[in-house]
Amino acid sequence: MSRTYILLYWSLVSLLLASSCRKKETADGDLSQYAYAPTPYVIKKPAHFPEMVIPNDNPMTVQGVALGRMLFYDPILSADSTMSCSSCHLPQGNFTDNRPVSAGIDGQVGKRSSMSLLNIGFNRNPFFWDGRAASLEEQALSPVEDPIEMHNTWANALEDLRNHPVYPRMFREAFGMNNKSEITKEHAAKAIAQFERIMVSSGTSKYDRFMATRDGNIFDEEELDGYLMFVDEGQSIGLPDAECAHCHGGPLATTNNFFNNGLQAAATLDDFKDKGQGAVLNAPQKNGFFRAPSLINIALSAPYFHDGRASSLDEVLDHYNSGGKPSPNKDVLLHVLGLPPNPQGLTQYQRQALIKFLHTMTDTAAINNPELQNPFK
Amino acid sequence: MKSSFLLLSAAILLSVTGCDKNNADTTLLTLSFTPTFSAKQIDSKEFYQVGDASCQFTRYTLFLSDLALVAEDNSEYMLSEVEFLNFNEDTDATTLMETIKRSYRVPNGKYKALKLGYGLKAQLNAKSPADFNSDHVLAKESGQYWDSWRSYIFMKIEGKGSSAAHPSINMAYHCGADPVYTTDTKNLTFDLNGTESNTDFVIDLARIFEENGEWFDVGGTPFTHSVNDLKIGEKFMRRLSKAVQVK
Numbered sequence: 001m002s003r004t005y006i007l008l009y010w011s012l013v014s015l016l017l018a019s020s021c022r023k024k025e026t027a028d029g030d031l032s033q034y035a036y037a038p039t040p041y042v043i044k045k046p047a048h049f050p051e052m053v054i055p056n057d058n059p060m061t062v063q064g065v066a067l068g069r070m071l072f073y074d075p076i077l078s079a080d081s082t083m084s085c086s087s088c089h090l091p092q093g094n095f096t097d098n099r100p101v102s103a104g105i106d107g108q109v110g111k112r113s114s115m116s117l118l119n120i121g122f123n124r125n126p127f128f129w130d131g132r133a134a135s136l137e138e139q140a141l142s143p144v145e146d147p148i149e150m151h152n153t154w155a156n157a158l159e160d161l162r163n164h165p166v167y168p169r170m171f172r173e174a175f176g177m178n179n180k181s182e183i184t185k186e187h188a189a190k191a192i193a194q195f196e197r198i199m200v201s202s203g204t205s206k207y208d209r210f211m212a213t214r215d216g217n218i219f220d221e222e223e224l225d226g227y228l229m230f231v232d233e234g235q236s237i238g239l240p241d242a243e244c245a246h247c248h249g250g251p252l253a254t255t256n257n258f259f260n261n262g263l264q265a266a267a268t269l270d271d272f273k274d275k276g277q278g279a280v281l282n283a284p285q286k287n288g289f290f291r292a293p294s295l296i297n298i299a300l301s302a303p304y305f306h307d308g309r310a311s312s313l314d315e316v317l318d319h320y321n322s323g324g325k326p327s328p329n330k331d332v333l334l335h336v337l338g339l340p341p342n343p344q345g346l347t348q349y350q351r352q353a354l355i356k357f358l359h360t361m362t363d364t365a366a367i368n369n370p371e372l373q374n375p376f377k
Numbered sequence: 378m379k380s381s382f383l384l385l386s387a388a389i390l391l392s393v394t395g396c397d398k399n400n401a402d403t404t405l406l407t408l409s410f411t412p413t414f415s416a417k418q419i420d421s422k423e424f425y426q427v428g429d430a431s432c433q434f435t436r437y438t439l440f441l442s443d444l445a446l447v448a449e450d451n452s453e454y455m456l457s458e459v460e461f462l463n464f465n466e467d468t469d470a471t472t473l474m475e476t477i478k479r480s481y482r483v484p485n486g487k488y489k490a491l492k493l494g495y496g497l498k499a500q501l502n503a504k505s506p507a508d509f510n511s512d513h514v515l516a517k518e519s520g521q522y523w524d525s526w527r528s529y530i531f532m533k534i535e536g537k538g539s540s541a542a543h544p545s546i547n548m549a550y551h552c553g554a555d556p557v558y559t560t561d562t563k564n565l566t567f568d569l570n571g572t573e574s575n576t577d578f579v580i581d582l583a584r585i586f587e588e589n590g591e592w593f594d595v596g597g598t599p600f601t602h603s604v605n606d607l608k609i610g611e612k613f614m615r616r617l618s619k620a621v622q623v624k
Binding site: 050122257285335 | 510517
């Protein structure tokens, strides 16, 4: 941890302590001296996005979001205080870490690439690449104790949080407990989930503006050709179907559904090296299925696929252009792309147009949103 | 104190009686839907003979609109405005396409028919996923929406297979757009008297691919994913009324 970082951190802590009017929790952990008056937080979203559904047991509040932001960026949750949620979900990487697979505090690497959190609050399907968490709150619980991530125990993390000079008050302000002994891992997960729900597109990308207005003039000719291939609507002008929108359509550029996109060759359903959703559901037919990620800011999210195997969008197109690797349950919409006279793949221009279209989904305003940045910097 | 106790007892008694009356006046009606091929529940690992092609079915989804019971006096009781049947939501170790059940609490009485629409009625299809909360089926199932054509995909049949003329067939029939929406009335008797009632339907995909002894040529036309040519969509959606039958 750099000296500057430590200095900034403790400056923030001191500031928060000073603003508490010198009140301190009593030795027995009583927090009732602090006000509990949660202020509803209204999520800002582009008009063409669906309404986000907020769980009844975790309403959005200004105080909850503020706490969640702190917990998201603070390495306090990891066993050696070196890793936070943001270690794998950095704003500048579209809330990924731009690594093929992420490394935990012990240097162990996992087998999956970190998923972007942008617009994650709109997902109504299970979370993670394999769908092993039913909710954002449940998802937020697991990295703390995962040996290849933060490798801590929640008991240790809660002890650190309860003994912290600032957090008990923030938990009280967000959730209203009367004593710091009542702070639970579920409260921490709820706060983190609240913060993650405000990670929303700005609506200013070319793609957003097109989706909101349907004005094709927003795109240049090449981008428009890319869009027509993306949504399988260019055949009448000689552009092949690229079959993208089946999984990545709509304002969120994802269905959040699970598919076998042909990344693994498997002779039988049991032969997948990484079974993905099939292992979670114990459903062989879903072996090799992974969640389709959002393509918003995809140009900023390299490397790609659940295992980070593709370092560029060009490599991603190589994969889809080939029709993918054979397996019994490979999605039937994967096939060698192209139209006669080029049925063996997209032309160089078509590839270029698709990639250029994907760049229209870049939303730098979202990742630079001041409310989403590290509060300790 | 004593009068308070009596009042409380009376209130509890009334509320319990009220509940009983409510339950006694209604019946829990469950409709189930199972995709089959010529009377066999579809197993996504199995091959089925579709004309001269041998095919597996890997995905089958269908929207239903305006499910309603028709009473003997011709009044209608709406069961549901929209249902999404995703027969691929596997949550078990089998490869059978799922049986999907939907339950409704219905006023007791005699009903003579079930009305249903295949696809989304125009009022619903005029909307898009952005018009709903993210947990509404018409927002959540954004994969069933064509942005470019401003229409939901009413029915998806996907699979793969082969025939002598076409050694490798990847088939995907995505049917949507207002003109292919069809309605159906099943003349069935529902005598609902408070006892739970179940009616099981099959959706026989063979009836979608075959009509009057003529099979659809899946090898010749393996794919439709456009509203520019609705012939296949119209044909398949129209045939649903024959394909959907009481088990």
